[in-house]
Structures are given as C-alpha cells and as structure tokens.
Amino acid sequence: MSKDGFIGYGRHFIDDDDCRAVEKVLRGDWLTQGETTTRFEAVLAERVGAKYAVAVSSGTAALHIAALAAGLGPGQWNLTSALTFVASANAGVYCGADSTLGDIDPHTLSMSPAAVERARREQPGIKTVIPVHYAGLSSGMEALRRACGDCVVIEDACHALGATEEDDVPVGACAHSDMAVFSFHPVKPITTGEGGAVTTNDKELYTRMMELRTHGIMRDHDRFEDPEQAMDGKDAAPWYYEQQNLGFNYRMTDIQAALGLSQMDKLETFTQRRRDIAGRYDEAFRGVAGMSLVQNTAAERKRSAHHIYVALFDFPALGCTRTQFMGKLKSQGIGTQVHYIPVYRQPFHKRRLGDVAANYPNTEAYYAQTLTLPLFPAMTDEDVERVIASVQNALGV
Numbered sequence: 001m002s003k004d005g006f007i008g009y010g011r012h013f014i015d016d017d018d019c020r021a022v023e024k025v026l027r028g029d030w031l032t033q034g035e036t037t038t039r040f041e042a043v044l045a046e047r048v049g050a051k052y053a054v055a056v057s058s059g060t061a062a063l064h065i066a067a068l069a070a071g072l073g074p075g076q077w078n079l080t081s082a083l084t085f086v087a088s089a090n091a092g093v094y095c096g097a098d099s100t101l102g103d104i105d106p107h108t109l110s111m112s113p114a115a116v117e118r119a120r121r122e123q124p125g126i127k128t129v130i131p132v133h134y135a136g137l138s139s140g141m142e143a144l145r146r147a148c149g150d151c152v153v154i155e156d157a158c159h160a161l162g163a164t165e166e167d168d169v170p171v172g173a174c175a176h177s178d179m180a181v182f183s184f185h186p187v188k189p190i191t192t193g194e195g196g197a198v199t200t201n202d203k204e205l206y207t208r209m210m211e212l213r214t215h216g217i218m219r220d221h222d223r224f225e226d227p228e229q230a231m232d233g234k235d236a237a238p239w240y241y242e243q244q245n246l247g248f249n250y251r252m253t254d255i256q257a258a259l260g261l262s263q264m265d266k267l268e269t270f271t272q273r274r275r276d277i278a279g280r281y282d283e284a285f286r287g288v289a290g291m292s293l294v295q296n297t298a299a300e301r302k303r304s305a306h307h308i309y310v311a312l313f314d315f316p317a318l319g320c321t322r323t324q325f326m327g328k329l330k331s332q333g334i335g336t337q338v339h340y341i342p343v344y345r346q347p348f349h350k351r352r353l354g355d356v357a358a359n360y361p362n363t364e365a366y367y368a369q370t371l372t373l374p375l376f377p378a379m380t381d382e383d384v385e386r387v388i389a390s391v392q393n394a395l396g397v
C-alpha cells in the first residue's frame with residue numbers, strides 16, 4: 001500500500017537489507033559495472049540453472065542484444081506474441097528485421113505451438129521466436145521449442161523470474177531455448193530500479209552479448225583482428241582493446257547489481273507471497289457472475305511467478321464500460337491496469353503490419369475483457385481483502 005492508502009496494481013518491495021547493500025556500494029570505490037555485477041550474474045545464473053548470465057540496463061536492452069547475438073538482421077523476421085509489452089516486438093525492429101505476431105491461447109495467454117507453426121508457414125523468413133511468459137506463467141517451452149523448428153528461441157521471461165516449467169525446471173535454465181530474458185523493473189519479480197539480464201548455456205552467444213553490452217569492445221588477445229596494434233614492442237599493450245562490432249552502452253551498474261543481489265535473497269518469499277495472494281483471489285472470484293479467471297489451474301498456479309493477476313470481466317453484461325469499472329475501484333482506493341494493448345494496435349506497428357486485428361481473435365477477445373488487479377509481495381492480508389471487497393462492490397455482488 002502507498003502512504004496515502006491507495007493500493008496500486010504493482011509495487012516494489014525494498015527493505016533495510018536492500019538499502020544497506022546499495023549504501024555499501026555507494027560508499028565503496030566502484031559504482032559502475034564491476035565485481036558486484038559479476039556476482040549478481042553468477043547468483044542469477046545459478047538460481048535459474050543456466051551456465052551464463054549477462055546483466056544489462058533493462059529488459060529491453062536484454063532483448064535487443066539477445067536478438068543481435070542470434071544473428072537477426074535485415075531481410076529476416078522475428079515472431080513474438082501479439083499480447084506483450086511492445087519491447088518484445090521492438091527488439092526485432094531494432095535489428096533491422098521485420099517483426100510479426102502470433103495469437104494467444106485464451107487460457108494460458110501465451111502464443112500456442114499451433115500459432116507458431118502457422119506463423120512459420122506464412123512467413124518462412126522467421127529467424128527468431130520470442131515467446132512471452134505472460135503474467136509469469138511459462139509458455140510451455142518443450143512443445144513450443146518443437147514448433148519453432150530451427151529458429152533461435154529467446155524466451156521473454158521478463159515476468160517470470162521464480163517460475164518453473166511443466167517439468168519443474170526453473171524458467172531461465174534454457175533447457176528448451178537458446179536464451180531467456182529477464183527484467184528488473186520495479187513491478188517485476190525482483191528489482192534493480194531499471195535492469196535486465198539474459199541467461200544462456202551457449203558460450204558463443206554469451207561472449208557476443210558481453211561485447212554488445214559495452215560498445216562491441218573486447219579485450220581477448222587471442223581474438224584480436226589487429227594483433228600488431230596490440231603489441232608495444234615485445235609486450236602486449238596493457239591499454240589495448242578492440243571494437244570489432246557495433247555495440248551499445250547497456251551496462252548495469254554495481255549500484256543496481258547490489259540491489260539485485262539483495263533482492264535475490266528474497267525471491268522465494270516474494271514468489272510465495274504472490275502465489276498466496278493469487279490463490280486467495282481465485283478462491284474469492286471463482287464462479288462470480290460477470291467475471292472469469294485464467295491461468296488458474298492448480299498446476300499453473302504452482303509454477304507461475306504471478307507477476308500480475310489478470311481477470312476477465314464481461315463489461316457489457318455488467319452494464320458499464322471498463323473505464324467506469326476502473327473508476328469505481330479507484331474511488332475505493334484500488335488501482336487497476338490493462339495489460340496490454342495488443343502490439344498490432346499500436347500506431348507504429350499498425351503502420352508496419354496494416355490493420356490486422358481480425359487475424360488475432362483470441363488476443364482481441366482478451367483485450368476487450370481484461371483488467372489487472374493489485375498483486376505485489378508487500379500487500380497485507382487486509383489489503384487483499386480490501387481489493388476483494390471492492391471488486392465485489394463494483395460488480396454489485
């Protein structure tokens with residue numbers, strides 16, 4: 001809850017340990033990317049069971065370098081879900097590629113394997129597929145990987161740190177993908193203020209991403225293109241580095257990484273609290289007229305990271321618009337949000353794709369009905385009950 005008693009749809013959780021961890025770096029010798037970032041990467045990689053992690057300045061930057069490392073470029077296509085934050089689709093466009101979209105499954109809210117197969121039949125130039133683990137529930141990577149054929153698969157796991165696959169493997173282990181991308185934005189499972197990371201088991205992809213996040217610069221003497229320049233007489237020049245490709249400044253700072261390390265200690269507690277709240281909402285809202293639930297089987301609730309709690313509302317049957325319904329909740333101190341406006345409805349993507357809404361019936365049906373209710377680890381039981389009572393009140397039950 002915020003200081004004025006308003007319960008927003010999501011909120012970070014910061015405690016004294018987080019503040020102390022950040023202060024320690026602030027009072028130390030190194031603020032930008034250094035040893036603390038390396039430690040954060042090691043802890044993240046170990047937690048998800050991947051060989052490597054590359055920490056960067058945002059989930060968007062992580063998607064960008066992952067797509068570039070995959071070799072995506074002009075003349076090729078990226079496929080992602082029609083239902084996602086725009087960053088998943090923009091990643092392909094940043095690389096000069098075209099970006100197409102797959103329709104969602106109405107219950108899991110992820111691109112179904114059938115949608116991926118259809119998109120690949122229609123567009124043989126698809127090089128990368130970015131499935132989105134919507135609201136924290138994995139897209140079911142084993143079946144999806146098969147549908148992706150020889151495409152490079154980059155999981156958009158920005159909602160899903162702490163989630164597991166159907167076989168209990170943590171999301172991010174990349175057992176059925178090439179790379180997985182995380183975001184540490186304040187409402188995400190853990191936060192570094194802004195921040196992101198890519199995990200992978202592929203050494204080559206890892207090396208490429210490490211270079212792309214810092215201007216395309218590398219310092220590996222064995223791989224220099226101009227070994228003569230690298231020498232100072234008989235000695236290797238200690239200042240020498242090479243920019244071999246065009247990269248970016250996408251570095252995470254040690255200040256952010258310190259917060260990330262401290263937040264990682266709480267990931268299990270955060271996930272459990274999110275799961276408990278989602279379970280309580282399910283219990284309160286199951287069978288309520290005018291409302292239906294998604295991603296809510298026991299197995300789904302067990303493996304999701306519950307980044308957000310989305311429910312579907314039949315606004316025409318309730319006799320109000322979504323705006324009016326949101327207003328009723330707001331007047332009771334409850335904040336809600338709509339996740340997301342389908343990517344193809346955004347003017348930038350509409351200019352590229354045309355008016356294609358009719359091709360995405362499941363995404364359209366979802367968009368017409370969805371509302372995100374408050375869910376974040378700092379919510380007290382009283383907050384949760386207040387949300388439930390307010391929704392019931394707005395529904396007139």
Ligand SMILES: Cc1ncc(COP(=O)(O)O)c(C=O)c1O
Nearest residue numbers: 058059060085087158183184185
């Ligand atoms: C599904 C998804 N992908 C990518 C991103 C981008 O992450 P960031 O905000 O860290 O750049 C977000 C963030 O909201 C997201 O929800």
